[in-house]
Amino acid sequence: MLYGEQPFAMAAIPGLDLSRLIALEVSPVLAKKVIGKEDVSVSAIIQRLGNSDWVRQGIRFLEHTDEQCPFCQQEIPHDFEKDLADYFDETFEADSKSVTDLRTKYFQLSDELLIQARGLLASECTHCWR
Numbered sequence: 067m068l069y070g071e072q073p074f075a076m077a078a079i080p081g082l083d084l085s086r087l088i089a090l091e092v093s094p095v096l097a098k099k100v101i102g103k104e105d106v107s108v109s110a111i112i113q114r115l116g117n118s119d120w121v122r123q124g125i126r127f128l129e130h131t132d133e134q135c136p137f138c139q140q141e142i143p144h145d146f147e148k149d150l151a152d153y154f155d156e157t158f159e160a161d162s163k164s165v166t167d168l169r170t171k172y173f174q175l176s177d178e179l180l181i182q183a184r185g186l187l188a189s190e191c192t193h194c195w196r
């Protein structure tokens with residue numbers, strides 16, 4: 067033998083299947099603008115300021131303030147809480163949940179793929195060091 071060992075057939079390295087990840091990336095809900103109901107009095111300013119997450123988080127403070135604004139402490143209109151509830155209607159909540167679920171799935175799947183990739187690196191590359 068002139069040049070070391072006989073060449074040998076290497077097992078094909080299985081590819082990573084990214085199809086499920088890619089499928090999530092094109093989910094219709096990602097193309098959707100998740101905003102509240104448009105014909106509610108609070109909707110114009112929320113949409114202009116783009117602060118719907120902030121407002122939504124603040125709603126829980128309203129439950130403890132007896133019609134006082136938790137921010138400026140002035141009295142708030144009686145129907146304000148109802149307006150907010152109307153703005154963040156079922157469609158909004160359902161769409162928000164879809165986005166959150168998708169995010170969770172995406173991270174789970176990426177973690178799985180990362181583990182697979184690390185596994186491949188650890189096992190198959192032993193050939194390369196001969």
Ligand SMILES: [Zn+2]
Nearest residue numbers: 135137138139
């Ligand atoms: Zn206020």
